[in-house]
Amino acid sequence: MPDDNAKKPEDHAGVSRRDFLKISSITAAAPLVAGPKTVLAAGEQVPVYGPGKVPVALTVNGKKYHLELEPRVTLLDAIRDDLDITGPKRVCDRAECGACTVLMDGQPVYACSVLAIEAQGKKVETVESLTQDGKSDSLQQAFIDHDASQCGFCTPGFVMASKALLDQHPSPSADEIRRGLSGNFCRCGTYAGIRDAIAQCSRKGA
Amino acid sequence: MPNYSWPDQDHRALIGKRTTRVDSSVKISGRAKYTYDVKRPGMLFGKMLRCPYAQAKIVSIDTSAAEKMPGVKAIHIVQEPGAQVHWAGDEIVGIAAIDEGAAEDAARAIVVKYEKLPHLVSDAEPPKGAAEEQGPLNGDDIGDMLDNQVPEREMIKQIQQYGITFKPEENMLKEMKEDGAPDSVLEAIRTAPVHESASARPKSYYQKAAAITQGDPGKALAEAEVTSEGLYGIPVITHCCLESHGSTSEWTGPENLFVHISTQNVSGIAGQMAEPLKIPASNIRVHQDHIGGGFGSKFAPDRWGIVTAILSKKAGGKPVRMMLERDSELKVAGARPSAYARVKLGATRDGTITAWQSESWGTGGPGGGGMPPIPYVFNIPHQHKEHTAIRNNIGPARAWRAPNHPQAAVLTMCPVEDLAAKLNMDPLALFEKNLNLTGARAQNYAQELGIAADLMGWKQKWHPRPATVPSAPVRGVGLSMHTWGGRGHNSDCDLTIQPDGSVEIKMGSQDLGTGTRSAILVVAADTLGIPIGAINLQIGDTLYPPSGGSGGSTTIGGVSSSTRRAAVDARDALFAKVAPALNAQPDELEAINGSIRVKNDPQRTLTWKQACAKIGAMPVTVRGKNPDRNHPPDLTNSGVAGVQMAEVEVDPETGIVEVKKMVAVQDCGLVVNLKTAESQCLGALIMGISYSLFEEKVMDPTTGVMLNPDMEFYRLAGLNDIPELVVHMMTGKGYDERGVIGLGEPPVISPGAAISNAVANALGVRVPFLPLTPNRVLSAIAQKAGA
Secondary structure, eight states, X not given: OOGGGGGOGGGOOOOOHHHHHHHHHHGGGSOSOOSOEEEEETTEEEEEOOSSOEEEEEEETTEEEEEEEOTTOBHHHIIIIISOOOXXXXXXXXXXXXXXXXXXXXXXXXXXXXXXXXXXXXXXXXXGGGOBTTBOOHHHHHHHHTXXXXXXXXXXXXXXXXXXXXXXXXXXXXXXHHHHTTTOOOSSOOHHHHHHHHHHHHHHTO | OOOOSOOOGGGOSSTTSOOOOTTHHHHHTTOOOBGGGOOOTTOEEEEEEEOOSSSEEEEEEEOHHHHTSTTEEEEEESSOTTOEEOSTTOEEEEEEESSHHHHHHHHHHOEEEEEEOOOOOOOSOOOTTOOBOOOOBOHHHHXXXXXXXXXHHHHHHHHHHHOBSSOOOHHHHXXXXXXXXXXXXXXXXXXXXXXXXXXXXXXXXXXXXXXXXXSXXXXXXXXXXXXXXXXXXXXXEEOOOSSOSEEEXXXXXXXXXXXXXXXXXXXXXXXXXXXHHTSOGGGEEEEOSBOSOOTTSOSSOHHHHHHHHHHHHHTTTOOEEEEOOHHHHHHHSOEEOOEEEEEEEEEOTTSOEEEEEEEEEEEOGGGOOOOOOOSOSOOOSEEEEEEEEEOOSSOOOOOOSSTTHHHHHHHHHHHHHHHHHXXXXXXXXXXXXXXXXXXXXXXXXXHHXXXXXXXXXXXXXXXXXXXSOOSSOEEEEEEEEOOEEEOOOOEEEEEEEOTTXXXXXEEBOOOOSSOHHHHHHHHHHHHHTSOGGGEEEEESBTTSOBBOOSOTTOHHHHHHHHHHHHHHHHHHHHHHHHGGGGTSOGGGEEEETTEEEETTEEEXXXXXXXXXXXXOSSOEEEEEEESOTTSOSOOBOEEEOEEEEEEEEEOTTTOOEEEEEEEEEEEOBSOSOHHHHHHHHHHHHHHHHHHHHTOOOOBOTTTOSBSXXXXXXXXXXXXXXXXXXXEEEEOXXXXXXXXXXXXXXXXXXXXXXXXXXXXXXXXXSOOOBSSOOHHHHHHHHHHHHHO
């Protein structure tokens, strides 16, 4: 929830996703103009965007982008279709598989389940950010060493989830590895390699 | 005659060693471009409106509102009013629009009226006497087989065996050809016996698919000292490729199409698109860099692929991308047939298996499907088996990694384990006692059983089944064996050595994540004596020489053989050019460590670059082929063994099964790249744990739709479910000299049977059907307690 609401915990309302969808349908009849309006929702005046395209500013991999997007566009689709950054993959499109995992202000999120407009003002990092001057970082090198990708479609999500895990637990226990990566699925069966790759980084104290 | 034979162990720089997967670095960095990632200039987004009913007739379709919507660029009705739909999720109308949202909005604005018809989505045991003989086939039957992608040879077999009810007119055959009927099928129709008097046979959901007797099973069972009976089964599961099926098509001219498609069959796609689009196959260019999983489900352009091209044409040739949403992917883009059986085994008291009797059934969707190869691996002397195919409305089946074999393993290895329990025998001893029934690979099984037992610690871990179900978590071990064919598919390989020393390989193959790129480069680099990094490999395009589809574990045999022949020919051509400079005969030279030198006289040497400078102005270009009888020997082989063992822990209170350890011992002839071969086996074990414990396509009998078309309820195994995994590849004498044999299918066959057997060993109760969910485990325990 936005921090603005934290001031008034007694009538903490904010806009849940469900509210947002309701609002979208309320305003569907509004003329197609950009820019926020406000409507009364859950007892508060809240800004409403759309349903037409609105300006959206995103910071991805250290670069600022100014886009015109419908408010219903997810962060994942904006990154992939509008910025042509295709490391994050679209697989389940509903926060079940982790193939779209990116970091938002350092926290791992499913980009398929964050709206692009919600990601404004945050630092978004995709797997592409790890490669500097064409060189893999130590985590990526560990994935290579342990053959932790087969078809490779889940790999960018796993790399980012692993990075988030190691950022928080530089020397994760076996249990922390299991739990930290339980939000990602692989179909080819590369888990053994991924587990060993993280163990290698852990030993290095990455 | 050039010597194409694989080098022996002492003369291999790379073959058989552990080589890092060559496309790892593009995959871990996000640079690998998949079909889903391809964005063409001016690209439109395609969507498919699908039928919500399992069986229905289309009454009317109104697209007028959608056509007027802003952003909608093309609409194509896939099935016209009057057509009958046989599964929920079938394609009705395709839409292309400027973005995905607009396409979705348009799909919602299309009004389709259906007349709902009765359906069957269950694959429960057929009622007694319900199965009917297959009569002569009518036009609809053949149309159904085409729609349902029944394999070509199966179609031909049925047409020849049962005949047809109509006189095959040429215009009718032409229509069938346009619907995608292969020429061989049309020829079978032309020459099939015609039974015009046989009216359209009554449609039954149940069809007698097999009734086979070998020896005298009645007598053998009557005389058996011990018999064991049980019920076993393995449900329909999906492929669940992480990259869904789909393509981007664009018309680069009035008769020229450019297709990016997620496929296991780059070289074979154009031929399948040409007929429905009415353009020459040679006008269709197909490209794919990387594929996000196929597992047997991505050999065809699919109806949605054809529709994508039609939408592009309607939109003035603009690129249209249509990738399936996850729910469609799970509903319509691939399923593995189910198989269930009541099995009775007969044996002597010392454990010699003498008789097999089975009544089996299963569904492969509207096509029904056939009987798995049971009894599996063990050719039991006396057998009687009957199979009923259920033709129902769950959607079409597709080849799923090792088609029919995981089913056969469950339906065979579980009864054999139950027989061992009845005999109070260690199943390992029972398997070993009956190895004479396994045929040509008996010696391999014997070796592999011994190695697997050591790696598992079988002797320490195996215990007789408990007489009563334990009350606390309990461990058990189980085993299974499997086999597969192999050989190599057709493959052409172009290899060019330039005078500046650069080397290029072009091949219309694809790398499914199995390590095909790496294998091609290992073979070429080993043969030319240069590093892998010195070779530029291009695959995945119809601009390159054709290579077969990646199915049935035939890719490694195909590409390694054609690459070897090309590399040997190119190297020998280079030797011929270089020999005078080294004052030697060409056959005295060897290519090693980036140099061309005289054998036994390493002083007379040229660097690779110096040697290539002798080529002259024109590069050396050769084509290697597989198969190639004119250039022996056959570098591939067929037929592998394989043994797997599983250790599980079962909590009888919750019914939760945890796999604690798995061991895979696998042979595949000459291993090209040990590292990716081991990964294939590890991945297969993990996939096996997944389908053993979690996966099932759950159909709702009332509405006829799939209840779990998402990744929350169609659950794959996660990292948390994966125990200690041990893979041992059989290499060296007895294996290497057999040549290269595929590895994609074999290791995924046994996990279901091995894990099920381990659970039976732990609990003393057989849980009859996979997946071994808590619900099924608790039911089996309750049934035993109540018995």
